[in-house]
Amino acid sequence: MSYSIPVTVAYGDGIGPEIMEATLRILEAAKAPLAYETIQIGEKVYQSGHSAGIRPEAWESLRRTKVFLKAPITTPQGGGFKSLNVTTRKMLGLYANVRPCISYAPFVATKHPTMDVVIIRENEEDLYAGIEHQQTPEVVQCLKLISRPGCEKIVRYAFNYARQYGRSKVTCFTKDNIMKQTDGLFHQVFDEIAKEYPEIEAEHWIVDIGAAKLADTPEAFDVIVMPNLYGDILSDVAAQIAGSVGLAGSSNIGEEVAMFEAIHGSAPRRAGQNLANPSGLLLGAIMMLVHLGEGEVASKVHNAWLKTLEDGIHTYDIYKESVSTERVGTKEFADAVIARMGQLPTQLKAVHYASVKAEPIKDKLSVRKPVTTETVGVDIFLYHEDRDAALLGEGLKQYTAGPLSLSMITNRGVKVWPDGFAETFCTDHWRCRFKAGDVNNVPYEEILQLQAKLTEAGYRIIKTENLCTFDGKPAFSAGQGA
Amino acid sequence: MSYSIPVTVAYGDGIGPEIMEATLRILEAAKAPLAYETIQIGEKVYQSGHSAGIRPEAWESLRRTKVFLKAPITTPQGGGFKSLNVTTRKMLGLYANVRPCISYAPFVATKHPTMDVVIIRENEEDLYAGIEHQQTPEVVQCLKLISRPGCEKIVRYAFNYARQYGRSKVTCFTKDNIMKQTDGLFHQVFDEIAKEYPEIEAEHWIVDIGAAKLADTPEAFDVIVMPNLYGDILSDVAAQIAGSVGLAGSSNIGEEVAMFEAIHGSAPRRAGQNLANPSGLLLGAIMMLVHLGEGEVASKVHNAWLKTLEDGIHTYDIYKESVSTERVGTKEFADAVIARMGQLPTQLKAVHYASVKAEPIKDKLSVRKPVTTETVGVDIFLYHEDRDAALLGEGLKQYTAGPLSLSMITNRGVKVWPDGFAETFCTDHWRCRFKAGDVNNVPYEEILQLQAKLTEAGYRIIKTENLCTFDGKPAFSAGQGA
Ligand SMILES: NC(=O)c1ccc[n+]([C@@H]2O[C@H](COP(=O)([O-])OP(=O)(O)OC[C@H]3O[C@@H](n4cnc5c(N)ncnc54)[C@H](OP(=O)(O)O)[C@@H]3O)[C@@H](O)[C@H]2O)c1
Ligand SMILES: NC(=O)c1ccc[n+]([C@@H]2O[C@H](COP(=O)([O-])OP(=O)(O)OC[C@H]3O[C@@H](n4cnc5c(N)ncnc54)[C@H](OP(=O)(O)O)[C@@H]3O)[C@@H](O)[C@H]2O)c1
Numbered sequence: 001m002s003y004s005i006p007v008t009v010a011y012g013d014g015i016g017p018e019i020m021e022a023t024l025r026i027l028e029a030a031k032a033p034l035a036y037e038t039i040q041i042g043e044k045v046y047q048s049g050h051s052a053g054i055r056p057e058a059w060e061s062l063r064r065t066k067v068f069l070k071a072p073i074t075t076p077q078g079g080g081f082k083s084l085n086v087t088t089r090k091m092l093g094l095y096a097n098v099r100p101c102i103s104y105a106p107f108v109a110t111k112h113p114t115m116d117v118v119i120i121r122e123n124e125e126d127l128y129a130g131i132e133h134q135q136t137p138e139v140v141q142c143l144k145l146i147s148r149p150g151c152e153k154i155v156r157y158a159f160n161y162a163r164q165y166g167r168s169k170v171t172c173f174t175k176d177n178i179m180k181q182t183d184g185l186f187h188q189v190f191d192e193i194a195k196e197y198p199e200i201e202a203e204h205w206i207v208d209i210g211a212a213k214l215a216d217t218p219e220a221f222d223v224i225v226m227p228n229l230y231g232d233i234l235s236d237v238a239a240q241i242a243g244s245v246g247l248a249g250s251s252n253i254g255e256e257v258a259m260f261e262a263i264h265g266s267a268p269r270r271a272g273q274n275l276a277n278p279s280g281l282l283l284g285a286i287m288m289l290v291h292l293g294e295g296e297v298a299s300k301v302h303n304a305w306l307k308t309l310e311d312g313i314h315t316y317d318i319y320k321e322s323v324s325t326e327r328v329g330t331k332e333f334a335d336a337v338i339a340r341m342g343q344l345p346t347q348l349k350a351v352h353y354a355s356v357k358a359e360p361i362k363d364k365l366s367v368r369k370p371v372t373t374e375t376v377g378v379d380i381f382l383y384h385e386d387r388d389a390a391l392l393g394e395g396l397k398q399y400t401a402g403p404l405s406l407s408m409i410t411n412r413g414v415k416v417w418p419d420g421f422a423e424t425f426c427t428d429h430w431r432c433r434f435k436a437g438d439v440n441n442v443p444y445e446e447i448l449q450l451q452a453k454l455t456e457a458g459y460r461i462i463k464t465e466n467l468c469t470f471d472g473k474p475a476f477s478a479g480q481g482a
Numbered sequence: 483m484s485y486s487i488p489v490t491v492a493y494g495d496g497i498g499p500e501i502m503e504a505t506l507r508i509l510e511a512a513k514a515p516l517a518y519e520t521i522q523i524g525e526k527v528y529q530s531g532h533s534a535g536i537r538p539e540a541w542e543s544l545r546r547t548k549v550f551l552k553a554p555i556t557t558p559q560g561g562g563f564k565s566l567n568v569t570t571r572k573m574l575g576l577y578a579n580v581r582p583c584i585s586y587a588p589f590v591a592t593k594h595p596t597m598d599v600v601i602i603r604e605n606e607e608d609l610y611a612g613i614e615h616q617q618t619p620e621v622v623q624c625l626k627l628i629s630r631p632g633c634e635k636i637v638r639y640a641f642n643y644a645r646q647y648g649r650s651k652v653t654c655f656t657k658d659n660i661m662k663q664t665d666g667l668f669h670q671v672f673d674e675i676a677k678e679y680p681e682i683e684a685e686h687w688i689v690d691i692g693a694a695k696l697a698d699t700p701e702a703f704d705v706i707v708m709p710n711l712y713g714d715i716l717s718d719v720a721a722q723i724a725g726s727v728g729l730a731g732s733s734n735i736g737e738e739v740a741m742f743e744a745i746h747g748s749a750p751r752r753a754g755q756n757l758a759n760p761s762g763l764l765l766g767a768i769m770m771l772v773h774l775g776e777g778e779v780a781s782k783v784h785n786a787w788l789k790t791l792e793d794g795i796h797t798y799d800i801y802k803e804s805v806s807t808e809r810v811g812t813k814e815f816a817d818a819v820i821a822r823m824g825q826l827p828t829q830l831k832a833v834h835y836a837s838v839k840a841e842p843i844k845d846k847l848s849v850r851k852p853v854t855t856e857t858v859g860v861d862i863f864l865y866h867e868d869r870d871a872a873l874l875g876e877g878l879k880q881y882t883a884g885p886l887s888l889s890m891i892t893n894r895g896v897k898v899w900p901d902g903f904a905e906t907f908c909t910d911h912w913r914c915r916f917k918a919g920d921v922n923n924v925p926y927e928e929i930l931q932l933q934a935k936l937t938e939a940g941y942r943i944i945k946t947e948n949l950c951t952f953d954g955k956p957a958f959s960a961g962q963g964a
Contacts, residue, residue, distance in 0.1 A: 063903070083659070083660065086660070087962055090894070090896040091906055092906075093905045127657075129962075130895045131947075131959060132662065133663075133861070133947045133948070133949070134957030136855075137855070137952065138630045139627055139628070140627075140628050140663045140667050140957075141626065141627055141628075141663075141947075142661050142663065143625065144623065144625070145617075145622075145894055146622050146623075146624075147622075149620060149907070175609075175711070177565070178609070178610060179614065181614040181615075181623075181624065182622045182623065182624040184622075208715045208717075209718055211715045211718060211719050212719045212721070212722035212723075212727075213722070215723050216719075229657070230715070232690050233712070236691055236694040237693050239694070240698045255905075255907075373618075379613075379615070412572070412607050412611050412627055413611030413612045413613050413627075421541075421545070421574070423573065423736065423737075424572065424574075425631070427629045427632070429627070429629070444942075448934055448937070451926075452927070452930055455927060460926075462947075462950070463948060464946045465613075465623075465944075467615070468615070468616060476614065477613060478564075480569055480572055481572065
């Protein structure tokens with residue numbers, strides 16, 4: 001080849017080095033035109049005092065090559081360490097996590113022989129913003145954040161993916177019957193963007209029933225797009241029921257940078273024994289070749305791999321007497337794939353990737369008209385040990401500032417004042433809502449003044465949330481209860 | 483019988499009335515000593531202007547009888563309606579949702595013939611506090627709240643349940659590698675309480691891998707206890723893969739009140755046709771009888787039902803030519819169960835419930851030593867349209883109050899100042915952390931003063947979170963990133 005594309009690789013921990021070596025040998029045999037820059041990440045780097053398991057030089061390589069093939073790493077137990085995966089995804093803006101979950105029956109045992117689902121998981125926001133605060137001795141909190149551009153990017157990615165790979169349906173999972181604003185936004189953006197792809201069927205399921213259907217009848221789905229947490233859980237479910245976790249690769253795609261890996265971890269108890277299945281990382285590498293526009297090489301490698309599966313050359317995790325012909329180690333599996341380079345599978349469906357280099361994504365975000373926001377009140381959260389809601393309400397009622405006065409108190413979201421039930425269980429964490437009767441746009445100074453009065457009276461404020469309207473519509477939830 | 487126990491029942495919507503009638507006929511045939519008070523809930527009540535689908539008189543009955551047998555209802559679409567289930571659970575403190583997911587192979591088709599899992603879902607807190615606030619034109623937020631007493635109650639319930647029903651293992655699912663404080667608390671309480679039940683095996687799985695294992699190999703689990711959201715999703719998965727959603731009942735248990743129901747909804751498209759399977763509600767009613775100390779009646783009904791399944795008398799949802807002998811409607815199914823009253827199953831395992839009335843639970847909450855909390859800073863969240871993090875940092879740096887000064891800015895949790903990456907995607911929602919160098923216990927007045935300065939300078943504060951230490955330990959997360 002007359003050119004070579006720079007790619008950053010990391011050999012990782014545990015089984016990482018073995019499966020990376022096997023993968024790179026296969027790529028070499030296929031004459032993939034790649035030039036590798038190796039970086040060190042993971043256990044040793046954590047232990048040398050880098051709290052995210054990666055050194056500045058490594059960032060520098062990633063930001064230069066913009067393509068990362070990553071073997072699994074071992075995350076040290078215990079506090080103070082940041083997840084390298086979360087860090088890499090978010091620092092580099094890798095917002096789309098793509099996980100094809102495909103069964104290879106009858107060559108790999110599965111209860112779902114015709115499954116072919118691609119899960120596209122939002123990769124940056126939701127509860128993974130990692131913003132946690134202990135509120136009181138009893139209550140801890142994590143923020144779930146969902147943004148409109150975040151939703152637009154991932155939903156558009158899912159529809160573009162479906163179009164590119166000739167898939168006919170995109171399903172969205174959310175829990176918007178409960179989380180009407182956060183998951184509601186995701187669902188709403190899904191409906192908006194679906195309209196731009198009329199040739200692709202679009203449907204939405206509540207995540208609980210959707211998950212049940214996915215686990216039971218995965219063949220009902222094609223592409224599924226989800227917020228981060230649901231995607232995390234359900235992509236593991238889908239990969240597992242398709243066959244082996246050793247058989248799935250994934251990509252993490254951003255506007256400029258992309259990362260490719262196996263979905264499994266470093267499997268320490270299998271490390272260094274020439275046992276591990278390198279297929280997950282190999283499939284990740286194939287996704288990388290497609291991303292780089294090397295569709296021909298990608299197809300060659302993928303088809304040789306399918307033929308190897310078909311021929312019954314299996315590592316321990318998928319070996320089964322009835323379908324396997326030979327039980328092999330990591331190295332021998334790679335040799336078998338190399339020996340089949342140029343062959344096509346005869347029973348499994350051969351792949352044919354187009355050779356189109358992925359352009360840097362210039363996300364088309366919807367142009368929003370300027371929004372008028374007004375503040376109409378504030379939720380003030382108190383740490384308060386006495387559990388008598390009526391007493392707390394009577395006490396707080398006397399404090400006002402400008403137009404702000406107490407309208408309700410909730411505990412864990414349930415209204416306990418006015419008119420609470422004795423059966424409602426109360427913690428030491430109280431949300432006290434102060435609203436401004438008819439006045440719109442309370443100056444923040446009034447909110448500060450109210451807090452000053454409460455503080456002076458001895459109440460312990462631990463957090464606040466403004467109550468806002470956007471273009472005149474209230475955008476905060478009511479209390480739960482009767 | 484010389485006594486009768488008052489019980490509140492609601493016939494619900496859709497298939498509700500039919501399956502309730504069938505259930506009550508079976509209970510009558512078994513001579514269950516119950517006296518019913520009927521209340522109306524659901525669609526009609528919502529439409530008559532009660533935003534939670536229930537009237538004050540109905541609450542009154544529930545709080546008096548303390549036992550509720552509930553048929554499914556139809557929740558109207560669209561805004562302004564509160565979930566009746568969430569409301570009932572939280573107002574009455576029904577903190578434990580118990581869902582046995584059992585397969586009845588070979589009589590009901592399933593890919594998991596030996597499954598027998600009980601999911602115990604925390605039923606009140608987590609993201610279901612329902613506290614949502616739109617923050618900025620781009621960002622919405624939902625609070626995930628987890629409390630120590632909430633964790634203690636549900637975990638202890640799970641271990642007591644295992645002990646009462648002779649089950650040998652309790653598994654806990656959380657995502658505490660990411661949510662170290664919220665899910666971390668749940669996991670920590672699980673470990674603490676497990677020690678009090680040395681005869682019961684205790685184990686913890688990260689929820690993603692745990693869910694994958696559950697969907698693939700449910701026979702690896704016995705009792706599983708989980709925070710609310712995971713329990714919602716995974717109990718649907720478990721019920722579905724066990725067989726039919728028409729076959730699972732559930733209980734919602736509080737200290738004083740308890741509610742029993744089918745896990746499915748009102749299946750409007752099957753309503754009024756004498757088609758629906760009444761088994762889910764019947765199994766809910768059996769759980770109610772056990773709760774009331776009527777173990778003998780409960781066993782009689784449950785065994786007659788098992789015998790009916792075995793004899794191949796099946797409603798449409800589980801009818802299969804190879805195992806069924808007769809396809810029946812709702813009424814005829816009930817008749818068949820009644821005809822078998824007193825019989826035992828011959829292949830499926832017969833049940834034998836003890837006749838021990840459930841005492842009102844006096845939750846034993848751990849006595850906590852007084853905790854010293856100190857405020858060491860504040861996270862101030864700004865709505866700010868300009869996306870230049872460096873500029874924002876330079877601007878904010880000059881504002882201080884007492885010991886408080888700017889230490890970091892994050893966007894969706896990722897540190898963007900100081901030393902951010904250009905690749906990091908930024909929304910219009912910025913978390914600005916102000917910390918108090920070495921000083922402990924910043925008076926809240928200083929926090930207000932800082933906010934006053936920022937407001938005067940034109941910054942738009944939309945929320946705050948205090949940074950606290952508890953017994954000297956910082957209890958807030960660091961920023962993510964390099
Ligand atoms: N992206 C990443 O870097 C990443 C992702 C997940 C986890 N991790 C880290 O990996 C470490 C181990 O985590 P874990 O044990 O929970 O999960 P894991 O590494 O995925 O391994 C779990 C089990 O899955 C099987 N397995 C995984 N990969 C395999 C392969 N290539 N071939 C054959 N079998 C394979 C093995 O099962 P048997 O032993 O039963 O054969 C292994 O013990 C942890 O430190 C975790 O934090 C890293
Ligand atoms: N606790 C509750 O009150 C509760 C719980 C969940 C949902 N809901 C409400 O119920 C309404 C309908 O929701 P949905 O259609 O999503 O779920 P659903 O009512 O559970 O019904 C979904 C499908 O499951 C099958 N099914 C459910 N119960 C069955 C039974 N007893 N016998 C036979 N088949 C049964 C039917 O499938 P086929 O039609 O394919 O035969 C039905 O169409 C909504 O208004 C929802 O809000 C209420």
